[in-house]
Amino acid sequence: MSRPGVRTASLVALVIVLAAGAGTAGFFETRALRSHRDPAPSASAAPTAWPAALSAATAAPAPVVTAGAGQVPAAAAVARALAAPVRDPALGSRLLAQVIDVDSGTSLFADRPGTPAAPASTAKLLTAAAVLAAYPGTHRFTTSVATGAGGALVLVGGGDPTLTAAAAGKAADYPGAARISDLAAQLHGVPVTRIVVDDSLFAGPSVSPDWAAEDVPSSYASAITAVLADGGRARPGDAIRSAAPDLAAGHALAAALGHADLPVTRGAAPSGARTLATVRSAPLRELVEQMLQQSDNVIAEVLARQVAVARHLPASFTGAAAAVRAELAGLGVQVGAGLRDGSGLAAADRVSPAALAAVLRLAATGPAGPRALLAGLPVAAWSGTLADRYLGGRAVAAGAGAVRAKTGTLTGVSSLAGVVHTRDGRLLAFALIADRVAPGAAATDAADAALDAIAAALARCGCS
Structure with a gap:
């Protein structure tokens, strides 16, 4: 079984301006696949260079506007836009998916969205939202x-x-x-x-x-x-x-x-x-950003235990998972009983795409605390675990600077969950889990590229 390694803020009213570029933008996730292990770079790696994929027209990552810009996309149009990329054989025999309009909550595309599956490191979205709900973003340990x-x-x-x-x-x-x-x-x-x-x-x-x-x-x-x-x-x-x-x-x-x-x-x-x-x-919001940018399992597990401390539960793996579930349930997001840790490192973790999408919508439209989650997400072709993705090819170029998402990788599992604007400026949340990918680094890379193509198709979509 493979495990993820290290590859290589602020929300004001309705707009989030990315702050990662000045500090933690240079963190990369290098998959330490047991079948193909690359040396992980130091967490203090130099900041990511400005990627060629970001042209003068996209001189900086697009701000996340959570208001209802434009019309709610038509579900039929979204389905047409995704018809080809969701059938990519690189995704293996099963893709679980949920795409929603953030402002209205309308489901625009769904393929078994309520089915629990191994989320891999997209589980860190749950930990991030829960700890930001449990403590102020300014809290220090x-x-x-x-x-x-x-x-x-x-x-x-x-x-x-x-x-x-x-x-x-x-x-x-x-x-x-x-x-x-x-x-x-x-x-x-x-x-x-x-x-x-x-x-x-x-x-x-x-x-x-x-x-x-x-x-x-x-x-x-x-x-x-x-x-x-x-x-x-x-x-x-x-x-x-x-x-x-x-x-x-x-x-x-x-x-x-x-x-x-x-x-x-x-x-x-x-x-x-x-x-x-x-x-x-x-401050906590910086720890959350570091966790999300680097996909840092240790930070995730410690922060999940801090949720347990805040809720007066045992600060153990079991107590932390229960605390994250309880904190999010209090905000209207039902995670289910399948969470076993705070990082997604456990192959036994089970979370549905619907739950991941709901957490992303909570971060965009809910209480102020969890909103810092969006500012900490890696940006396609720009920062963190997405810094070296969306850099080439027409299939993914539209996502550069536009897709903000958490990646996830285990043996046989590739996942991606985040937010993206359509061509008309509408903000969508998406959660994608391909949990029957062939083993090996080449198959994993191909599955990741296929997931990127799905998110990029949403970025290209007018869909009205």
Whole structure:
């Protein structure tokens, strides 16, 4: 079974202006297919160059206008526009699809839209919407150091997935990350005999029983703990993430204190412990954008647990999935009982295209919190996991700069869910899951290209 790796904001009133270009636009997703594994680039890769596919006529990604510009497309016209691309043999023997008009909610194209299937990384849309509903977009997660018994210092995890061990003045894997070096600076002169890492904010196993054995450690997943640094890497920039990222973060603190040989153990801060140092993460909306742009499984799993924390449920894989379902149900989106994790890495995850499309419509028209989801989506031929797609060929050229979507890939599964404007300016949400694709990198690439052609056909469509 293959797993996704790392390939390589703001909504004001009715318009979202993409902010990714200045910060996280350069993140790519490189599929780490077990049958064809490419080395994953560092998360600190340089920003994406301006793609040739974006001509002077599309000098920047199109803004997302959520008002009802133009007429509601005719379902029959949409069906005609999609008739050829949805029959592409590269999609395998089954394509599940839902296309809706965002403003009215009208279904414009559907092929078994209520059928649950493996969503792959499009499941991150659910986590993004839920965590943005549970916390303000400005919320920051706190990591602290407290006093421990016998001269110990306790590194208390607050569930910040991007805390960095990068030295002061050095670039971090994630822009805006809180720094362990800043914790160490606040502890100058404090005597210490050992480091204790406190993961008690989270519960349950740190590796999902629904993940494959080779998923942790890998380039795309680590153990999920309340204390971790650099997306679960033992050191900034590591290609492979850690099976014990909490202990790695503890060792990083010891090194930053100038005592790299200090023992590091797991434990809990004693009752009444005094807080000696704190740092705070980048704002939540930036963490969500980093998750979506990079398709970062570790960020996704940590943020799903933060939804569980907010809802006073166990911050475990099971509790996080239940919390995401409950948070979205409260906003009128029924996800179903098939969600097993927060990232889509579990092959056992089951989510319908209808649920994914409903979440996208919620982000465009619902409460203010989840709206930041749209600003964080990769843009075709421009940013994130879509930066190297929609770059050539008439079949997909219309989607460049116009399609904003979350990608998803597992062995035998290619998915794409996002928003796109029609030629008449109408905003549509779409969710596509091809879950019977032939195995192998070539088949996966062909399926992805076929999904891109469907979204591009929507961009070309007048459909009135």
